[in-house]
Amino acid sequence: MGRPFAEVIGDPVAHSRSPMIHKAWLADLGIDGDYGAARVTPSQLADYLAGRRADPDWRGCNVTLPHKQAVLPLLDHVDPNARRIGAVNCVYRGAQGLHGCNSDVGGVAAALDCVDLRGGRAALIGAGGAARAALDYLAGREVDRIALLVRDPAKAEDLRSAVAGARVELWPMDRCDGAMSGARLLINASPMGMEGAPAMPPSLLACVAAHAPGTTLFDMVYNPLETGFLAAGRANGAAVVDGLAMLIGQARAAFQLFFGRPPPEDAEARIRALLTT
Template identity: 35%
Template structure:
């Protein structure tokens, strides 16, 4: 995605994936301070661990508790998070009409980005996770009011206008679904969003589609978080379609 974006703006740049052992994170970040570097993205398990090594953290990343993007500013490293905005933009592009309650499945890093975005949008939040204590900790640490359900059997699904899967259930497994109940009846016109983008059409989305709900895949979030990071590094915007075209064929 990023290499396609560099090409699009005619900038001689390259985006490379690098494996970093957790114990080498601090040392590896020194490389980012060199003048030929624009910044970096981070993925698991570095998103939280990186915080103490950075010179500045933007409020959005502090609230989410995770940094997915580093921007070099002279010899200083600034941490931010583009996942929440990426999620929200893709949700709106996916035709979500704000209605009812937002139910989030999962309570890891991706859930924190969704909670940030949806609470900023003023939605009432419910959250259900395999480990319910983790869901409560998430809400407490982000100072968001919401209801935690220990099991899906207890959820009044008919009040739900947005169901967001942020758990890893369904990742690389078309048989798996985050639902532990038969596909529930949601509000009419509800949207079902799955952050899992491999496979692109997860079992959750296929079933939601069969029930007539609006469905949104995780590819939009992937593209928009990348687009927003690219904009921060280069100061230039690139159409989302450039990045989408570069990634879509790898995610069937």
């Protein structure tokens, strides 16, 4: 056998910081392995995974846009939490073949566990795999109401039943003012504002600015680190949490699944310094 390796797959994927994180931890722990990035289009996904199955050195992959939901039927086993959420962001070799799990929920927890949310309201932008993970986390934090801002509410009806214990409302983007009214937490779980993706529309940023005072803003986008969403909140009195908190949090679980050892204890502080200097 050769050198063990893992990777991140998506389309696009050039923006990903995951290789920097995992390579740093491999070096810190003296593990002779590697971690890369591969652009895989939706039409290539099934064949790509089939090819990786046959490579004994491949330990698995992180899964990013747009594959977090499409990858489920290609796996041999999906963890119950990921099945419930309806999205997988980590694929690894297990006793039943290729296993899928969702470490995004742990990443959201790393970003938001310190925020008081019980009985409050939250507004969430997006309807993809990252949004599903955030919904699952928020339901576990006993949030009273979650307003979900989506492009087409009719196509997102299944998200109403994706979580138990929280009231999920679907709002179109052009009614952001009503969706954000009274929210204690605003989350961007969409790719808007990400490098190479469309910017967040001025009308949506205006809503964010209007409802920012006294709230917490969390952006899952980490490249760039200071997005228009976070800037609008910061300038109007919100506490802001950037996307690195989630990225590093979810990477911890994935690294151990791929390489059999946890990252160093000071992982977050050192990786944040690496990625921001």
